[in-house]
Amino acid sequence: EIVMTQSPPSSRVTLGQPASISCRSSQSLVFIDGTTRLSWLQQRPGQPPRLLIYHVSKRFSGVPDRFSGSGSGTDFTLDISRVEAEDVGIYYCMQAKQFPLTFGGGTKVEIK
Amino acid sequence: EVQLVESGGGLVQPGGSLRLSCAVSGFSISGNWITWVRQVPGKGLEWVASLQHDVSGDHYVDSVKGRFTMSGDSAQNSVFLEMNSLRAEDTAVYYCARSNNATFDFWGQGAIVTVSS
Numbered sequence: 076e077i078v079m080t081q082s083p084p085s086s087r088v089t090l091g092q093p094a095s096i097s098c099r100s101s102q103s104l105v106f107i108d109g110t111t112r113l114s115w116l117q118q119r120p121g122q123p124p125r126l127l128i129y130h131v132s133k134r135f136s137g138v139p140d141r142f143s144g145s146g147s148g149t150d151f152t153l154d155i156s157r158v159e160a161e162d163v164g165i166y167y168c169m170q171a172k173q174f175p176l177t178f179g180g181g182t183k184v185e186i187k
Numbered sequence: 188e189v190q191l192v193e194s195g196g197g198l199v200q201p202g203g204s205l206r207l208s209c210a211v212s213g214f215s216i217s218g219n220w221i222t223w224v225r226q227v228p229g230k231g232l233e234w235v236a237s238l239q240h241d242v243s244g245d246h247y248v249d250s251v252k253g254r255f256t257m258s259g260d261s262a263q264n265s266v267f268l269e270m271n272s273l274r275a276e277d278t279a280v281y282y283c284a285r286s287n288n289a290t291f292d293f294w295g296q297g298a299i300v301t302v303s304s
Contacts, residue, residue, distance in 0.1 A: 106289070123295065123296055175249070
């Protein structure tokens with residue numbers, strides 16, 4: 076099983092300031108087709124998860140460009156360039172390289 | 188418009204059974220992966236099972252193997268999760284999601300399953 080480890084567990088950010096979340100996998104997420112199967116999801120309070128980023132850095136349709144993903148192999152980062160009030164929630168990384176699919180423990184983003 | 192709508196949640200006693208449905212619109216379940224993910228209130232996300240209807244097999248997390256079964260009905264364009272021998276630790280919100288591009292791009296609102304006597 077691939078273990079996904081996120082840090083920090085929580086982050087309090089001033090509106091308009093950047094935020095960064097790290098995710099590390101216990102093994103490489105590069106698939107046989109050359110894609111890296113790492114995604115980022117956002118879960119706002121009381122809502123289902125929502126896809127933000129897939130294949131490390133591809134922004135899903137409708138996701139604001141203040142969200143960006145980077146990384147390779149086993150180390151990945153989600154950056155929010157300027158945090159807005161609507162960004163409050165829990166962020167999860169997840170791997171889809173192999174079953175069982177696994178998620179990071181989540182990072183809670185709050186506003187200072 | 189892609190939509191997934193779960194139903195069938197509820198309260199069940201330990202050892203009991205429940206069948207969750209995921210009604211899909213905006214795409215065909217045939218050939219597409221559909222996944223169930225659960226979340227204990229206040230906790231993180233856990234992948235439960237995935238099925239590629241009419242094409243590939245199904246996959247399950249170890250903790251539900253032999254107890255949960257996914258299936259699909261093309262005529263209803265729906266996917267189901269049959270849950271047997273339910274335990275207290277199966278209590279969670281169950282989401283169905285479409286798997287596409289090795290990720291989950293569309294999610295339902297969730298169905299609450301409570302296993303308690």
